[in-house]
Amino acid sequence: xxxDESLLTNTTFWYSVAVGVFVLxxxxxxxxxxLGWLDSEIAKVRAELDEAKRLRAEAEATLQKYRDRxxxxxxEAEHIILEAQQTAARLRKQAEINLRExxxxxxxxxxxxLRVAQEEAAAEVRNFIIDEVMTQxxxxxQEMKDSKEAHDMLDHVIEALPxxxxxxxxx
Numbered sequence: 001x002x003x004d005e006s007l008l009t010n011t012t013f014w015y016s017v018a019v020g021v022f023v024l025x026x027x028x029x030x031x032x033x034x035l036g037w038l039d040s041e042i043a044k045v046r047a048e049l050d051e052a053k054r055l056r057a058e059a060e061a062t063l064q065k066y067r068d069r070x071x072x073x074x075x076e077a078e079h080i081i082l083e084a085q086q087t088a089a090r091l092r093k094q095a096e097i098n099l100r101e102x103x104x105x106x107x108x109x110x111x112x113x114l115r116v117a118q119e120e121a122a123a124e125v126r127n128f129i130i131d132e133v134m135t136q137x138x139x140x141x142q143e144m145k146d147s148k149e150a151h152d153m154l155d156h157v158i159e160a161l162p163x164x165x166x167x168x169x170x171x
Contacts, residue, residue: 007013
């Protein structure tokens with residue numbers, strides 16, 4: 001028996017050939033739908049990856065937008081704080097000026113009141129002294145009623161009255 005005859009008569013060989021042909025035929029018929037399914041799965045994965053990339057880019061853009069807003073808000077807050085400090089400094093200076101002016105007005109008012117009070121006190125003292133002098137003069141005049149000394153004194157006072165009035169008006 002030759003090697004060729006033994007292969008042709010060998011059942012294992014034919015089973016192997018039959019299985020090989022079946023597998024090749026199955027692969028040829030099944031490979032199209034299988035490869036199509038694989039291609040569709042690959043396309044789905046690519047679409048999901050593209051969507052994920054788009055979503056990531058969108059999320060990064062949104063994140064950057066919020067970071068920019070935060071930076072703007074921080075700059076605006078710093079500007080507001082600086083403005084508030086400047087306003088506070090202006091208000092403090094104005095308050096100091098207003099206080100100084102109010103104190104000066106109060107001081108001038110107090111000095112004016114003090115002058116008036118001093119003038120009133122001086123007038124009261126003057127009036128009191130005049131009243132006392134007049135009272136003593138009456139008493140002396142009562143004692144000296146008809147004496148020549150009283151008449152001379154009265155004449156002297158009458159003569160000095162215009163001069164005393166001038167002095168009193170100028171004071």
